Amino acid sequence: MAGGSDTAETVTLTCARCGKPSHLQCPKCMDLKLPREGAAFCSQDCFKASWSTHKAVHLKAKLSSIGTGNSGEHNSDFANEGWLYCLKKGQARTPKLPHFDWTGTLRPYPISSKREVPPHIDRPDWADDGIPKIEPNSDFQHVVEIKKPDQIEKMREVGRISREVLDAAARVIRPGITTDEIDRVVHEATIAAGGYPSPLNYHFFPKSCCTSVNEVICHGIPDARKLEDGDIVNVDVTVYYKGYHGDLNETYFVGEVDEESRRLVQCTYECLEKAIAMVKPGVRFRDVGEVINRHASMSGLSVVRSYCGHGIGELFHCAPNIPHYGRNKAVGVMKAGQTFTIEPMINAGVWRDRMWPDGWTAVTADGKRSAQFEHTLLVTETGVEVLTARLPTSPKVFPWLN
Structure with a gap:
């Protein structure tokens, strides 16, 4: 649920969905210290309508912190070696397997770095930031x-x-x-x-x-x-x-x-x-x-x-x-x-x-x-x-x- 104060400073921002003056800010964005411009909404209705796409902003921020070595056991060395990859829930594979009740004999192995797509190829709207719009x-x-x-x-x-x-x-x-x-x-x-x-x-x-x-x-x-x-x-x-x-x-x-x-x-x-x-x-x-x-x-x-x-x-x-x-x-x-x-x-x-x-x-x-x-x-x-x-x-x- 969106929250935040009704200060004059907040009102000068515009809603990330409809462009109207905003009165609310996404509390998760505030916790993650993300730019307020993309976290402002004019109403609970606009916030709810945007949630399916907006929540991906939180994940992207978490992944950025992982890739720079700011998140616990993960670090940029693993990212460079291809151990780290972007996931919808923000998890990553590392050489140390997580505790999990594996159901079969298969286990995760390291993955390579993301493959590049030439600039002349037409691409869908998630190609750059991972978020379908x-x-x-x-x-x-x-x-x-x-x-x-x-x-x-x-x-x-x-x-x-x-x-x-x-x-x-x-x-x-x-x-x-x-x-x-x-x-x-x-x-x-x-x-x-x-x-x-x-x-x-x-x-x-x-x-x-x-x-x-x-x-x-x-x-x-x-x-x-x-x-x-x-x-x-x-x-x-x-x-x-x-x-x-x-x-x-x-x-x-x-x-x-x-x-x-x-x-x-x-x-x-x-x-x-x-x-x-x-x-x-x-x-x-x-x-x-x-x-x-x-x-x-x-x-x-x-x-x-x-x-x-x-x-x-x-x-x-x-x-x-x-x-x-x-x-x-x-x-x-x-x-x-x-x-x-x-x-x-x-x-x-x-x-x-x-x-x-x-x-x-x-x-x-x-x-x-x-x-x-x-x-x-x-x-x-x-x-x-x-x-x-x-x-x-x-x-x-x-x-x-x-």
């Missing part, structure tokens, strides 16, 4: 956009580019490669295509893609760990190109994988295929979860409930939300011209998840493995178009497709 306040957080023909063409273009970038990552996956190297391939392929890697600095995410290994459900951060024979790894790619985002992911085998993991990955692939097959005008968004849940349950697997599919286009994430589990309460029906993702996360054990201390890495609560597949889809007049569909040049890495 248009997305949180857009009407399309509540209303599902019906895209026009020219928008759909741009979505087709970015979907194809996103597929080519993910395929480039798939070609280098093997035992001994680090997930950071996969991130480098994704980053360079995206730049070569003239795009910006959407995850990079999105709410301070430090890398250009997500790499989720074994028990990691999603949002794994590429790091220095080498992939081992028998691992499974999901690579999640989103490209921003000509003002639009394309989003997809696949889970890959690393070397020789046990039969249980093979069944998990194939069932997850099938869950997505069955969900896509039902997409057409008039279908309820809530029914997607019923189809996925039924197929996963028949194989003795569970469906993650904390993360869902989402609308996509000029915004990275927007309406609709599409849960993947059964008996969900998603509202609305599909209409021609809508674009969204379906991205089921299927677990070998329980559906519940835990968050690592880094504030991003979601893992299974029991440490068992998880797999995921994702496509960006367009609802057409007669059915569905998969905008991120596999190409004739896509590597043949899934035995059941051969």
Whole structure:
């Protein structure tokens, strides 16, 4: 809640949201001794309306203090070596692992420094400071956009580019490669295509893609760990190109994988295929979860409930939300011209998840493995178009497709 005094000095400031004379100041900004110009608001209503974006200012200030060595155990040496990265909750990885009840065998490894994007590349509004500005306040957080023909063409273009970038990552996956190297391939392929890697600095995410290994459900951060024979790894790619985002992911085998993991990955692939097959005008968004849940349950697997599919286009994430589990309460029906993702996360054990201390890495609560597949889809007049569909040049890495 905003607070502060009604002094004449404060009134001379203007509201950070609407520009009217301000009477209140954000108490957190005052505690952090941040400039008053960005902490002033004319009313509680303006403060509340700005909160989703304003709170990121506090995090940025904390991260700045960490990077300069003013915050406890962290120091600039770690930052220079790439141990420190920006996170939505302000945590950092250091050589000393935090006390945490790890659910599986995977552990965080050091990450490299942030990769650079050439200045000629068009970039989303979070690229420089980590704070999405248009997305949180857009009407399309509540209303599902019906895209026009020219928008759909741009979505087709970015979907194809996103597929080519993910395929480039798939070609280098093997035992001994680090997930950071996969991130480098994704980053360079995206730049070569003239795009910006959407995850990079999105709410301070430090890398250009997500790499989720074994028990990691999603949002794994590429790091220095080498992939081992028998691992499974999901690579999640989103490209921003000509003002639009394309989003997809696949889970890959690393070397020789046990039969249980093979069944998990194939069932997850099938869950997505069955969900896509039902997409057409008039279908309820809530029914997607019923189809996925039924197929996963028949194989003795569970469906993650904390993360869902989402609308996509000029915004990275927007309406609709599409849960993947059964008996969900998603509202609305599909209409021609809508674009969204379906991205089921299927677990070998329980559906519940835990968050690592880094504030991003979601893992299974029991440490068992998880797999995921994702496509960006367009609802057409007669059915569905998969905008991120596999190409004739896509590597043949899934035995059941051969």
